[in-house]
Amino acid sequence: MGNLTLNKVCKSFGPVDVIRDVDLEVKDGEFCVFVGPSGCGKSTLLRMIAGLEDITSGDVCIDAAVVNTVPPSKREIAMVFQSYALYPHLNVRDNMGLGLKQAGQPRAEIAEKVDRAAKMLDLEKYLTRRPGELSGGQRQRVAIGRAIVRKPKLFLFDEPLSNLDAALRVQTRIEIANLHRELGATMIYVTHDQVEAMTLADRIVVLRDGRIEQVGAPMELYNNPANEFVAGFIGSPKMNFLNAPALGQPGRSLGIRPEHLTLSRDGGLIEGRVSHVEHLGGETLIYLRADPHGLITVRLFGEHAASVDDRAFVTPDMARAFHFGDDGLRMAA
Amino acid sequence: MSARANILRSSAAHAILIAYTILALYPVFLIVINSMKSRRAIFNDPLALPTRQSFDLVGFQTVLEQGNFLLYFQNSLIVTVASLFFALLFGAMAAFALAEYRFRGNLLMGLYLALGIMIPIRLGTVAILEMMVAANLVNTHWALILVYTANGLPLAVFILSEFMRQVSDDLKNAARIDGLSEYRIFFTIALPLVRPALATVAVFTMIPIWNDLWFPLILAPGESTKTLTLGSQIFLGQYVTNWNAVLAALTLAIFPVVVLYLIFSRQLIRGITRGAVK
Numbered sequence: 001m002g003n004l005t006l007n008k009v010c011k012s013f014g015p016v017d018v019i020r021d022v023d024l025e026v027k028d029g030e031f032c033v034f035v036g037p038s039g040c041g042k043s044t045l046l047r048m049i050a051g052l053e054d055i056t057s058g059d060v061c062i063d064a065a066v067v068n069t070v071p072p073s074k075r076e077i078a079m080v081f082q083s084y085a086l087y088p089h090l091n092v093r094d095n096m097g098l099g100l101k102q103a104g105q106p107r108a109e110i111a112e113k114v115d116r117a118a119k120m121l122d123l124e125k126y127l128t129r130r131p132g133e134l135s136g137g138q139r140q141r142v143a144i145g146r147a148i149v150r151k152p153k154l155f156l157f158d159e160p161l162s163n164l165d166a167a168l169r170v171q172t173r174i175e176i177a178n179l180h181r182e183l184g185a186t187m188i189y190v191t192h193d194q195v196e197a198m199t200l201a202d203r204i205v206v207l208r209d210g211r212i213e214q215v216g217a218p219m220e221l222y223n224n225p226a227n228e229f230v231a232g233f234i235g236s237p238k239m240n241f242l243n244a245p246a247l248g249q250p251g252r253s254l255g256i257r258p259e260h261l262t263l264s265r266d267g268g269l270i271e272g273r274v275s276h277v278e279h280l281g282g283e284t285l286i287y288l289r290a291d292p293h294g295l296i297t298v299r300l301f302g303e304h305a306a307s308v309d310d311r312a313f314v315t316p317d318m319a320r321a322f323h324f325g326d327d328g329l330r331m332a333a
Numbered sequence: 334m335s336a337r338a339n340i341l342r343s344s345a346a347h348a349i350l351i352a353y354t355i356l357a358l359y360p361v362f363l364i365v366i367n368s369m370k371s372r373r374a375i376f377n378d379p380l381a382l383p384t385r386q387s388f389d390l391v392g393f394q395t396v397l398e399q400g401n402f403l404l405y406f407q408n409s410l411i412v413t414v415a416s417l418f419f420a421l422l423f424g425a426m427a428a429f430a431l432a433e434y435r436f437r438g439n440l441l442m443g444l445y446l447a448l449g450i451m452i453p454i455r456l457g458t459v460a461i462l463e464m465m466v467a468a469n470l471v472n473t474h475w476a477l478i479l480v481y482t483a484n485g486l487p488l489a490v491f492i493l494s495e496f497m498r499q500v501s502d503d504l505k506n507a508a509r510i511d512g513l514s515e516y517r518i519f520f521t522i523a524l525p526l527v528r529p530a531l532a533t534v535a536v537f538t539m540i541p542i543w544n545d546l547w548f549p550l551i552l553a554p555g556e557s558t559k560t561l562t563l564g565s566q567i568f569l570g571q572y573v574t575n576w577n578a579v580l581a582a583l584t585l586a587i588f589p590v591v592v593l594y595l596i597f598s599r600q601l602i603r604g605i606t607r608g609a610v611k
């Protein structure tokens with residue numbers, strides 16, 4: 001079992017409120033991703049769940065028991081850090097086994113668990129090496145292994161992949177997804193990478209300034225954002241926000257994703273000039289300057305010829321547009 | 334940049350370093366060679382190496398026969414090593430607490446602990462003596478160890494807290510999740526990672542303690558607790574100075590510090606290279 005409940009959780013550093021009234025329920029076996037801009041309190045919230053940071057007010061419950069004052073090692077959690085945080089003086093085997101040793105488990109049992117985790121993560125060859133003798137990807141696998149051997153109720157990941165290069169990131173992301181399937185454990189994962197959030201999550205929690213903006217399945221957030229912030233944060237490239245009054249539309253702004261715009265040379269709703277073109281092979285991104293809307297991103301599939309300063313027209317697919325009012329909230333269409 | 338210019342540049346750097354080394358080591362070298370010469374040879378030609386005629390170990394003989402040289406030696410070693418140990422231990426612990434825990438007055442506490450760097454402890458000699466008399470510690474090793482520990486702490490706290498702050502939070506947090514106590518985190522994780530800083534502080538703290546004359550003279554002048562520096566004073570008279578003995582005593586006094594220094598500087602270099610390849 002590994003249910004997590006946050007009940008009106010707050011955190012202040014002196015006069016600064018970093019986490020404000022966060023309510024959240026994560027069910028057993030769920031993969032929950034926290035996203036939000038830098039400094040919004042993702043890591044702080046994760047550390048509060050881990051017990052590494054005191055809670056100013058509210059309750060953190062794991063399996064219905066309030067754990068506010070339970071020390072981290074007694075919460076049956078495991079955490080994987082961005083900086084790997086391996087003990088430099090211990091070899092891989094001891095790094096992975098230290099938690100169990102501290103818990104007083106018999107030596108043979110620890111060895112067996114470490115071996116099993118090492119096999120799962122393809123680390124058997126490296127068990128006697130020190131962390132300094134491993135590559136970044138191997139170190140992060142050791143850190144994940146250290147989490148696995150504890151058989152925690154709750155896995156906590158704080159941007160575990162952001163120190164890895166692009167290829168390794170994809171590979172490790174898939175490994176984490178497989179791990180979640182195999183172990184069926186509850187996982188909470190902090191990232192600011194769109195792709196990680198969308199591909200891994202059962203549910204995404206979007207945070208801003210220490211508050212939850214919206215919680216939902218990835219596609220739910222993509223197709224049905226509650227407000228302008230979530231709409232702009234989920235999806236890459238970012239959603240365009242057009243000047244609604246200029247288009248005769250209700251509300252303050254009209255949100256439309258780059259893939260829901262059509263481009264034409266001959267005519268359309270909005271006229272602009274091409275200011276930049278990015279060819280990505282499978283798709284082409286065209287950036288258009290159009291007053292009073294600012295820069296509009298258009299995402300076209302396949303290759304498209306366009307050069308800077310060309311005149312072009314774009315037309316939004318109104319069925320897929322979102323209307324946002326003056327308060328930034330979504331208006332009924 | 335051509336390879337030639339590189340060679341020129343590095344040989345210039347080496348020339349400067351070698352010149353500095355010679356300059357720094359020359360007085361030591363003079364002490365060592367003159368300690369092995371007869372009294373006449375010392376005065377006739379102080380810069381000459383000992384020859385077959387001038388070679389004389391009379392200085393060492395005097396030192397080893399007169400007074401309890403071995404005992405003084407032992408006293409110096411006990412006082413230095415113990416003071417060093419306590420200053421580093423408590424300094425590192427205070428630094429860890431200041432760097433790791435958020436509490437009211439943290440900054441003030443840090444300033445207060447570092448303030449001692451600017452205040453010469455000798456200003457308090459009378460009060461210290463009164464205190465030691467009251468505590469019945471005069472003429473014990475503890476009198477010196479306590480004073481030197483107190484004197485060494487401010488610098489240790491000041492330097493080490495900066496380094497403790499650089500120890501990764503994630504690493505300490507990982508250890509907390511693994512169930513290590515704060516003491517184990519301090520000893521097994523934080524301390525080894527600040528080893529280069531520890532070595533630096535150790536070197537800075539050690540030399541003045543080893544060379545100090547003031548506090549041994551005031552707090553522990555008794556025969557059984559005399560330190561090497563104090564013990565050597567018997568050879569320095571108001572009218573006559575036994576140069577052979579003084580130089581021999583100095584020569585013998587150099588070696589333990591050199592050994593301690595070598596130990597620490599090895600640690601220092603090991604720490605630096607380890608950080609580099611991490």
Ligand SMILES: Nc1ncnc2c1ncn2[C@@H]1O[C@H](COP(=O)(O)OP(=O)(O)OP(=O)(O)O)[C@@H](O)[C@H]1O
Pocket residue numbers: 013016018036037038039040041042043044045192
């Ligand atoms: N020890 C501290 N004292 C004071 N303020 C802090 C402390 N730790 C974090 N904060 C503040 O809390 C806020 C949230 O920090 P946090 O590390 O949780 O952000 P984050 O969402 O994880 O950002 P990032 O994506 O950059 O990792 C930041 O504004 C930060 O300045």
Ligand SMILES: [Mg+2]
Pocket residue numbers: 042043044
């Ligand atoms: Mg963070």
